[in-house]
Amino acid sequence: MAKPNPLQAQLLKAGLVKKSQVADAAREQNKALHAKGPAKPDEIAQQVERARAEKAERDRALAAERKAQARVAELRAQARQIIQDKKVPRTGESEYRFNAGGAIRTLLVDDAQRKLLATGALVIAAIGERYELLPRAAADKVIERDPAMVVLDHGKADATPAASTSEDDAYYAQFEVPDDLVW
Template sequence: MRNPLQDQLLKAGLVKKNKVTQVVREQNRKRHGKGSSNAAPEPDAVDAQQLLAERAERDRALAAERNAQARANELKAQVRQIVEMHRVKREGEIDYRFTDGKAIRSVLVSDVLRAQLAKGALVIVRHGDSHELVPRAAAEKIRERDPEAIVLDHGRSDDGSGDASEDDDFYSQFKVPDDLVW
């Protein structure tokens, strides 16, 4: 099965017989698809494998992004449902003002609701384009799912600074009347 060139090289003494048979065996393996493990893969096959790997990685990243978006939408829906189930009916004629980001908002409340807001028993949460009052237990459930939805919570201090305690100590000597309305 040797070709004429191999026979000529063998007769001229330029190669040895065992080297020629080894080359013939390797050519047969390549021809019949029984390639050895140390044979170099073809460049087209490497490019195709690389493209498949890149496509699979991109698909995984897109799937992870879709899953994260679906999870965020699910949490927002849960927050909406908690607010709708636990919201306190707002009634009264007192304007209760609070800050939402950089804007000052207000809701109409009664004296009882205003006192509960001041104590921290009620919390103001963002619900779509409006704001709602919810009890503290519902607010904790909302805080677990979306802390950004809580607008005002007097029962929990968001300040992590140590300066607040020094200020509290200083201002504790000045008593403010309970019936003061702003």
């Protein structure tokens, strides 16, 4: 056993501590003196850890972006499938003209389809370079997935009220519109 320090010796002589307590205290001091402390991380290890964390964050961001792109592609595919499944066959020889992509396009429809297009019961949707007629229920499903695929929808125009419709109606009431006007 190591020689106790003078304070320990005095406490031992006075009978305030036991010999085992002095030995325990000496052992603790020796252990504290010779024990290795926790290794401090050096600069290189910190930089490596920081780089690893940044890479993990970039990877998470890229994965989220890829997942979002995949979701958009999936929704577009669903919209195309709905259009393919629910399209209304076009019958008739009357031309119906509409604006799509900055150009005037033409579809051949019959009179019943023309009236349904005017009321918004039918809409026109685009698949690539083709245009198809869709019923309102199918069009709503397509709009949920990809609103850009619906080219012409007279039904949604009713949802947004005009600011001065009564003034305009009063002014235009003086002009007669021919019944056989077809654009």
